[in-house]
Amino acid sequence: MRELTYLEAVREAMSQEMRKNDDVFLMGEDIGVYGGGFGVTKGMVEEFGDKRIRNTPISEAAIAGVAVGSALTGMRPIIELQFSDFITIAMDQLVNQAAKIRYMYGGKGKVPLVLRTPSGSGTGAAAQHSQSLEAWVAHIPGLKVVQPSTAYDVKGLLKTAIDDDNPVIFYEHKLLYKQKGEVPEEPYSIPFGKADIKRKGTDVTIVATAMMVHKALEAADQLEKEGIHVEVVDPRTLIPLDEKTIIESVIRTRHLIVVHEAVKRGGIGGEIASMVAESEAFHHLAAPIKRLGGAAVPIPFNEELEKAAVPQVVDIVEAVREVLVGGMVVR
Amino acid sequence: MRELTYLEAVREAMSQEMRKNDDVFLMGEDIGVYGGGFGVTKGMVEEFGDKRIRNTPISEAAIAGVAVGSALTGMRPIIELQFSDFITIAMDQLVNQAAKIRYMYGGKGKVPLVLRTPSGSGTGAAAQHSQSLEAWVAHIPGLKVVQPSTAYDVKGLLKTAIDDDNPVIFYEHKLLYKQKGEVPEEPYSIPFGKADIKRKGTDVTIVATAMMVHKALEAADQLEKEGIHVEVVDPRTLIPLDEKTIIESVIRTRHLIVVHEAVKRGGIGGEIASMVAESEAFHHLAAPIKRLGGAAVPIPFNEELEKAAVPQVVDIVEAVREVLVGGMVVR
Amino acid sequence: MKLIPDITDEKLISLYKQMWLIRLFDEKLEQFFAEGSMHGTTHLTVGQEATAVGACAVLRDEDKITSTHRGHGHSIAKGARVDKMMAEMFGKITGYCKGKGGSMHIADLERGNLGANGIVGGGIPLAVGSALTAQMKELDYVTVCFFGDGATNEGSFHEAVNMASIWDLPVVFFCENNHYGMSSPVSELVNIEHIANRAGAYGIPGVIIDGNDMIEVVNATYQATERALRGEGPTLIEAKTYRWKGHSKSDAMTYRTRKEEEAWRAKDPIIRLEKVLVEEGIFTKEKAIAVRQEAYQEIEDAVEFAKNSPMPPVDELRTDVYA
Amino acid sequence: MKLIPDITDEKLISLYKQMWLIRLFDEKLEQFFAEGSMHGTTHLTVGQEATAVGACAVLRDEDKITSTHRGHGHSIAKGARVDKMMAEMFGKITGYCKGKGGSMHIADLERGNLGANGIVGGGIPLAVGSALTAQMKELDYVTVCFFGDGATNEGSFHEAVNMASIWDLPVVFFCENNHYGMSSPVSELVNIEHIANRAGAYGIPGVIIDGNDMIEVVNATYQATERALRGEGPTLIEAKTYRWKGHSKSDAMTYRTRKEEEAWRAKDPIIRLEKVLVEEGIFTKEKAIAVRQEAYQEIEDAVEFAKNSPMPPVDELRTDVYA
C-alpha cells in the first residue's frame, strides 16, 4: 500500500474533510504560506484559500475562543497550536467554555472543534516547547483526548475527531511527523475508545502512548530474543479510554507496565494503572503494576539530559525484567 | 485554646508575615476595601495600605506574571485568584514561567510566590466556579501544591508557603472558610510533605484531601459504631507528598481508599493509589485500592445534582464496607 | 426623541415593558436571596436596563448576542421567557438549562442568545467566533457582544477585538461601563478616560453613549450593526451606566458612596424612557402603569411556574456532557 | 548626530563593537545549524542589532531587561559574556544555564538580564513585576521590556501594559517591530499603522523610531527611562527594523520578497553607525575594522571555549527544580 508520513497523513485527513464539508476550516499561527510551525499545513492555503486556512495573530486564547464561538454557531473549526505548551494560554476557553457549554446549557448547543497540537520532547526546544500535558485535558469532563502513534492511526483518528460533535484535543508527536507508514488514500475512520494492540504477546502488557508506543515496540523486539513475549497496547484515545481491551490484555499476561512521556507524577499513567487495579484484572496480577514516565523536571535543553528526562527503550526493557522477576519471586 | 475560622486563620497568617517582612505583599482582584471575593482580606488594606494590598484589574494572566517578575527580583508576592477556576487564565505564567525559571536558568534565580485560591463545589456557583483542578499543578515539576483542611493547618501551612522560595499553589476550600478550630496566636510553621493522621484506625486507611477530610471523618464516626476503625490520613501537601506516612498506614490497615472532590478520572487519586501500589505496601493489601472522586461531569447548579457530583459521606461509608468485604472474600 | 431605525410605537411600548420585566425579575431575585430561599448567587441588572433593551431592540431573532454574569437583562431583551429563566434560577428541570446552569449560564440559542458567562471576558472570543461563522457562511446576521468595563482589562478582550478588526467581522462590542468591577472603580484600573478610546488600538470606531438613555442606545447600536452588516467591521460602543444594587448577593458596597448611588438613581433609565414616550404621545401615563402592571404579573406568573416545576431527576447529573 | 544622554566616545565605540559581536555570534550559529552541529533551534538577531544595543546603552548594571526568543542581541547588549552564551548554545555546563536552557532561556541575572523567553509575550508581565519591585522597594532602577510586533497581539501584552500604566511603574515597553511574526506580516494581523498607537489604550506615551538608527534608539530609550525613573510611568517605544535571516533555523522565507530583503539590507544598522562615527570623527575607518576584528576574535574564542567545555553530568537532570 501507499506510504505517507505521519505529517502527510494529518494533512490528507484535513484536506479530504475540507473538500467534502465547507464547514470545516483551519485557524492557527503561520499556517498559511509558511505551512505551520512543523509544515503540516504546507500547500493547504493554495488549495483552500486564506479564508479557510486562516492565519491568526499570536493570540492563543482568542484562537481557541473564536473556534468555540464558531463551532457553537455551525462551523467545524480545526485549530493548530504551534506547540502544545501554548495550551496554557488557551485553557480557559477550552476548559471553562468548550468543555462545559453543552452541559451548562442543559444539553443545548454543541462545540465540534478539534485542537491539533504537537507535543513531546526530543528536538532540543527546551522546557517551554517540549511538554506533554495530555493529563490535564483528560481530567476535564466534556473534552475528548487523542494521541495517535502512527501514520495510519493519525489519519483515521483525525477524521473521527473532525466528525465528532465535541471538542477534541488531538496531540501529534513532533518526533513522529516524519515517520512513514501505510495509509489508504480513501478517507476512513478509526473509532474513539478502541485501543489497538500494536503487538501481541503473552508475558506482559505494556500500555504505551504516542512516541512511547515505538519505544515499547523496540523494547519488545529486544525482549523477544530473550524469549519474553511483550504485548503492546496503544489506547490511541485517552478519553474515551478503551478499558476493556487493556483489562483483557492484563488478564491474559498478568503483568502491566504503563509508559508515557509526560511526567510520571500526576500523569495519566496513574489513571490507567488505578483503573486496572480497580478492575477484575487486579486479581490476575502476578506483580505490582509499574509506571514509567518522565522525570519530575522541566525538559532540559542539553541533548543527553533531554533523553534522560523521558523513558527510553532500555528503561522499558529493564522495567519488563523487573516486573517479571518481581512477579515470579513474590507472589 | 483560642478558636478562629479557617478564613481568619488565612488572614492571620498573611498579616503576621506582612508585619515581619516588607517583601511580602498581596495582589488580587477586589482585595482592598471589598476584602476579596470571600472576605479573606477584609481589613488588611486598612492595616497595610493599598501599596501592599494591591487591588488589580481583572487580569489573571498579568496578576500571575507580575507576581513572578516581582518574586524573581526580590519580593515575596501572595496572589489571590477569586476562584480557582480562573487559574485556567494564568497557567502560562505559572507553568511555563514560575515553575521552570530556576531550572531553565541552570539553578539561578528563585520565584517565591504563593497563589491562594478557593476551590471546590457546594455553593451553587455552577460549572465555571466550582472546580478542583489541583491535579494539573501537581503534575508540573517546579510547583508545590497545598490543600489545607483545617483552621490550624491552614495557618501553619500558609506560613510555610510564604517562607518557601518556590512557587506554591495554595488551595483553600470555600466550604471550609467558616469552619472553626483551635489556632495558636503566635506564628508557627507546618512543614510541607508531612501528612497528618487526622484519625487513628486499624482497619482501613482513607487518604482524603481538603473538604473530603471532613467527610471521611464523618464516615469514620458512623463506621466506628459498627466496630470498623478507620484511619484518616490528610496529606496536606500534594507536592511534596508524604509517601511514607501513607504507605505505613496502608501497611498497618491493609486497605486503602483515596477520596478527593476533583473529578476521579485523571485526578490525583490515581497518583496516590499507584504510588502505594508500587510500594512495599502492595504486598500487604488485602483488597484492591479504591478511589472515590467527582463524577466525570461539569459541576451542575442544582443543589441536589451538585451534591451528587462529588463524594458524600454515604459514598465513603459504602466504599469502606465494600473494600473490607471484598478484601475478606477474595484474598 | 430622534430615533434612527424604524421602530413602531408598539415596539417602543414593548421595549418599555421589557425594561420593567428586567427590573422586576431581578428585584424578585434579590428578595429570594435575601430570604435565603435561592441557591447560588446572582448579579442584578437593576439600573442598567436601557443598555440590554436598547441594544437588542435593533436585533432580529437570527442576530446573536453573547452575555455575561450580569446577564438577565440581555436574556430578556433578546426574547427569553421569564418563566423559564425563573425556573432556571430555582434549579428546575423546566429552566433554560434544566437547572444545570443557573443564573450565570442562561442561554437561549433559538433566540440567538449564545449564553451568559461566568468568566469575565469569556464571552468576547465566542462572539467573534459567531461573527466569523456569519462571514464564512455568508449569513446575514450580526453578533452583539456584551461585557463590562472590568472585562476590558482581560487579555481575551484584546485578542478577540484585534481578530475581529483584522477580519472585518460583523460584531458589535458593547461595553456596559457601570463604573465598577466587583468593587474596583474603573478609574483606578484603567488610565484613560473612556473605555471607547481603546478602539484606537484596533483601528475600529469607538463610540461613547449615555447608557441610561434607551433611545441613544438604540441609535448607536443600530449604526454599529448596520456597519457590521455592510461588512465594514466591528465597533466598540461604551455605554455609561450604573448598577443600583451590590455586585452579587452579598456586597456591603463600602467602595462607593450613598450619595453617588442616589445621583444615579435619579437617572433611572425606565422613568426616563417613560417620560419621553409620554411626551412624544406614544403612550399615556395610565398606559405606562398598565404596562408595568402586566410586567409585574408576568414575573409573578414566572415565579409560580418556577415554584411548581419539578427538580431534575438525579440521573440528569450524567447526561449532556457529550453531544 | 544628536545624542541626548552623555556618552563618551569610548562607549560609542564599544557599542559599535557590541553590534558586531551580536551579528558575528548569530552568524556563527547560523553556520552551526546549517552544518547540523547544533541541537535545538535558534532565532537570529542579524539586522536588528541597533535596537538591543541602543536600548541597553542607557542602562546600568542594576537596570533590568526582559528578553525574547530572539534574545542573543539583548544578552550581549546587557553585558553577557559571549563565551558563556556560546557554551549554552552547545549545551555545556559552562553555559549561562549549565546547558539546561539553551538559546531561548539565556539569562544573566547579575547583569540585570532577567532572561530570554520561549513564550511570545511571556516576558512582558515579568518586566512589569520587576518594575513593581523597584517601586515597592524604592530602588533606583528601570526595567526595559523587549518584545516583537507579534507579541502585541497576546493578551499578556494588554494586561501587563495596563497594569504598569495604572501603577506608574518604571518600565519601558520596547517593541522591536521587524514587520513579521514567524511569517505573518504585521500589517495583516494588526489593523493600525503603528504598534505605538496602542499606547493610547493605556494612557501612556507611544513613540515611533527608526530601529536601525542606533543613535535614535539611544535617545528614545533614554527619554523613556528617565521618565520612568522620575516616577511618571511607562512608555511604549516602537522601533521599526527587520530581521535579515529566517525566523528560526528552518525558514524558506516564502512570505516575503527578496527585493524587500535587499532594501532592508541596504539599511544595515552597523554600517550606518559606523558611518556616523567616522563622520563625527569618533573613530577612523581603520579603527572600525580593527574593532570588528576584535569582535570576530572574541566570537572565535567563545566557540573555542564552548567546544572545549564539558557536558553537564547526567545527575544535573534532577537538580535545580526547586530552590
Ligand SMILES: Cc1ncc(C[n+]2csc(CCOP(=O)(O)OP(=O)(O)O)c2C)c(N)n1
Ligand atoms: C476571569 C474572571 N475573573 C474574575 C471573576 C470574578 N468577577 C465576577 S464579576 C467581576 C467584576 C466584573 O466587572 P465588569 O466586567 O465591569 O462587569 P459588571 O459586574 O460591572 O457588570 C469579577 C471580578 C470572574 N467571574 N471571571
Ligand SMILES: Cc1ncc(C[n+]2csc(CCOP(=O)(O)OP(=O)(O)O)c2C)c(N)n1
Ligand atoms: C505563546 C507563543 N505562541 C507562539 C509561539 C511561536 N512563535 C515563536 S516566535 C513567533 C513569532 C514572534 O513574532 P514577534 O513577536 O514579532 O517576534 P520576532 O520573532 O519577529 O522577533 C511565534 C509565533 C511562541 N513561542 N509562543
Ligand SMILES: [Mg+2]
Ligand atoms: Mg462594571
Ligand SMILES: [Mg+2]
Ligand atoms: Mg516580529
